[in-house]
Amino acid sequence: MSTPALLSQSPLIVCVAPNGAYKTAEQHPAVPMTPAALAREAQACLDAGAAMMHMHVRTPDGKHSLDVQAYRDALAAVEASVGERLLVQVTSEAAGVYKAPAQIAMVRDLRPRAVSMGLREIAVPEVPESELAAFFAWIAAERIMAQIILYDVADVEKWQSLRARGLVPPGAWSTLFVLGRYSAGQQSSPHDLLPFLNAYDFTLPWAVCAFGREENACVTSAASFGGHMRVGFENNLTLQDGSIAAGNAALVAQAVTGGRALGRPIADADQAREIYGAIA
Secondary structure (H helix, E strand, O other), X not given: OOOOOOHHHOXXXXXXXXXXXXXXXXXXXXXXXOHHHHHHHHHHHHHHOOOEEEEOEEOOOOXXXXXXXXXXXXXXXXXXXXXXXXXXXXXXXXOOOOOHHHHHHHHXXXXXXXXXXXXXXXXXXXXXXXXXXXXXXXXXXXXXXXXXXXXXHHHHHHHHHHHHOOOOOOOOEEEXXXXXXXXXXXXXXXXXXXXXXXXXXXXXXXXXXXXXXXXXXXXXXXXXXXXXXXXXXXXXXXXXXOOEOOOHHHHHHHHHHHHHHOOOXXXXXXXXXXXXXXXX
């Protein structure tokens, strides 16, 4: 583990996750469900200080989808709105709909610039370890910015073991710690970060997402240790004062304020690509 950089010299990536796999317009009318809505949200969140968007796409009736053409349509709409001023990451989330082979096939077909993948969703018995290693090697060769989602210490240890055993070649890897995913009522606490910090080797960039009213406290706590932030309606609709956020941009602005209070400069998309695109 290298000596941590001074916070004042460590640009902070604020990523917005505006919709997720489950949120509906009935839960909040500003949840973006279409390419056009994602494009509008991209501009609003960019203006609020986001450098990155974590994108889900939906079927016409609002269900979770990994349809490649739906992704292409949404990516094109966001690019038409904000150009290269946001780093856009797609998800490969199963959401109870897809199995690992289909998730892997989507990534291979789409060849996105950036993707998130839940380790426990793709490192499964039905995918032989040799096939998983080949997939990781392909991602590295394609220079895809791949963020590995880790839900607990067991996931952290498994990911680090795969790397130590040589099954994950050098590439543009990073990790995302999910705080409180399996806690009662999906309410996260900054205390949920501590086991991750104790288990992680800090050889890759890392970020945090969290659930509920303390989302901002959680991601700001992570930022104080050099991590990055993911906020948005995917996991939380509530501002730190308990009120419902008008839109994702309000959650982004709140996160930016927390990062600046720590003295961290807020990254733009080019800096996010440099950080998450570094080969390690």
